[in-house]
Amino acid sequence: MNKVCLVIHSLGIGGMERVMSQLADNFSSREKTIVDLILIGRKREIAYSLSSSIKIHRPPFQFDDNWRTIDTLRTIWFLRQKVKEIAPDTVLSFGEYWNNLVLLSLLGLSYPLFISDRSEPGKDLGKFQNFLRNSLYPKAAGYIAQTTHAKKACISNGWNSNIKVIGNPIMDIQPKSKVEKDNIVLSVGRLIKTKHFDQLIKMFVKLDIPGWKLVIVGGDAKKLSLSEDLKNLVNELGAESSVFLEGEQKEIDVYYQKSKIFAFTSSSEGFPNVIGEALSAGLPVVSYDCVAGPSDLIEDGENGYLVPLFDQETFKQKLKLLMEYEELRNIMGLKSAKYIKVYSKKNVADQFYKFITGCA
Structure with missing residues (x-):
């Protein structure tokens, strides 16, 4: 019998929360596997459907920011006692700041603890949290990196030597023959500055290729309102008939299926x-080669193009090439779906399970 304990701040809407929920469900469906899930954040919400066999644990108090230090200590004590009560064979924790808290909580206990950072590799957490990470990460039983860049960051910082690169499970979006494709360049993401949608809009408008549209799907991030800035930019460029800001959308599959790039x-x-x-939906991708992830998913010239960061001229050239040559789009699109199969939910869960339990 394998007793797996998963620790995360919450299972609200978000990337790492979705991955953890998928892992929890997959692990709980395996023979001779018991899954306990501990939520230690402020909200401790669950936005995803979970198997009824998963045992869910929360601290018996509401976290109060006015008593932040005391409630943090209470959380550490709760987590330590709960893990001792569960007595798991293995523990998996997600999230940089949270990993520090979990490692600190379980310090001196014998349960193998595996950790995974879920944002930009080597992200600066601030002086105190950086100190904790440098001190505590080497004590983890293993480190799951999302990308090869993340693995390099882990090695160069001396955080851990037992490292496994495992990407996220990718939603399977099959191209549908019933959905008619349009001349659409699609981009999806939260409207935050680091996505540089303003650059994309300007590049697309400068290309000025008749019959094509740029569609951006994504809503404003918390405390930001970039959608208004982008709308104003579209108006200033006179591109209301070719650039469309769709906002946040729950049913996003159809956007991938209707687009060509x-x-x-x-x-x-x-x-x-x-x-x-996008690759799963059979779309060729033009992407900045940023840290981290695009180079793990895109084989340059095969299923898309990797462009040096902020090289707008090259980005425009590659985008123009795909917009003008249907045969090239089709060839790359066929390769796209094949490249992404390694990131199926089952394959990713299998890799996680084998790494943290030592069994297939």
Whole structure:
């Protein structure tokens, strides 16, 4: 019997939360595997459907920012006691700051603890958290890196020597013959500055290729309102008839299925799920070669193009090439779906399970 304990701040809407929920469900469906899930954040919410066999644990108090130090200590004590009560064979924790808290909570206990950072590799956490990470990460039983860049960051910082690169599970979006494709360059992501949608809009408008549209799907991030800035930019460029800001959309499959090209201008990533989704839908991708993720998903010249960061001239050239040559788009599109199969939910869960338990 394998007793697996998963620790995360919450299972609200978000990338790492979605991955953890998928892993929890997959692990719980395996024979002779018991899954306990501990939520230690402020909200401790669950936005995903989970198997009824998963045992869920939360601290018996509401975290109060007015008593931050005391409630953090209470959380550490709760987590330590709960893990001792569960007595798992292995523990998996997600999230940089949270990994520090979990490692600190379980210090001196014998349960193997595996950790995974879920944002930009080597992200600066601040002086105190950086000190904790440098001191505590080597004590983990193993480190799961989302990309090869993340693995390099782990090695160069001396965080851990037992490292496994495992990407995120990618939503399978099959191209549908019933959905008619349009001349659409698609981009998807939260409207934050590091996505550089303003650059993408300007590049697309400068290309000025008749019959094509640029469609951007994504809503404003918390405390930001870049959608208004982007709308104003579109109006200033006189591009209302060719550039469309769709906002946040729950049903995103149809956008991938109706489009012909995917464009990605982000300068910083942990693991770009949207590139994987675009490839799954059979779209060729033009992307900045940012840290980290695009180079793990795109084989330059095969299923898309990797462009040096902020090289707008090259980006425009590659985008223009795909917009003008249907045969090239089709060839790359066929390769796209094949490249992404390694990131199926089952394959990713299998890799996680084998790494943290030592069994297939």
